[in-house]
Amino acid sequence: MSQKTSERRRYFRVDDHIGLRLMLVTDTDVEHLDSGSVQTPEQRLVKVNSAINRHLAGLKRKDESLATLLGLLNHKIDLIAADVDTGKPKVDDKHAHTYMMCEANVSACGLAFPYHTDFSKAQMLSLHIKLFPSEEVVQALAMVVG
Secondary structure (H helix, E strand, O other): OOHHHHOOOOOOOEEEEEEEEEEEEOHHHHHHHHHOOOOOHHHHHHHHHHHHHHHHHHHHHHOHHHHHHHHHHHHHHHHHHHOOOOOOOOOOOOOOOOOEEEEEEEEOOEEEOOOOOOOOOOOEEEEEEEOOOOOOEEEEEEEOOO
16 A cells, blocks of 8 residues: 555545634633633524524424524524624624634634734634534634644
């Protein structure tokens, strides 16, 4: 077996358009996250939206039209609540609901995206990543590596 075929990657990278909202995370914030303290309103909203999407998927098998209508209503509420914008998000504003639309390089081990601010290496970030077309939001704690 040649060296090329024996060195297979365990994951791959994908370029995609995502909605991104990020906030700097302080050491105090990390301690609260580790302790499992009270969820933020954004975290509760993500949890509720995930449950709604699971139920809509089940409903779609029974009544596709109703599931589509409810999904659109949920999306409309999300737009009103999140104030989706294609501009730059407000870094450090804990109540910012704005998503920056950007092209990102996504893999199982990381995320690369252009940003208007330079972050220091090892800086912790709270990420809210909106995937399209499902509008599913993934929340993650990330560390800047480069």
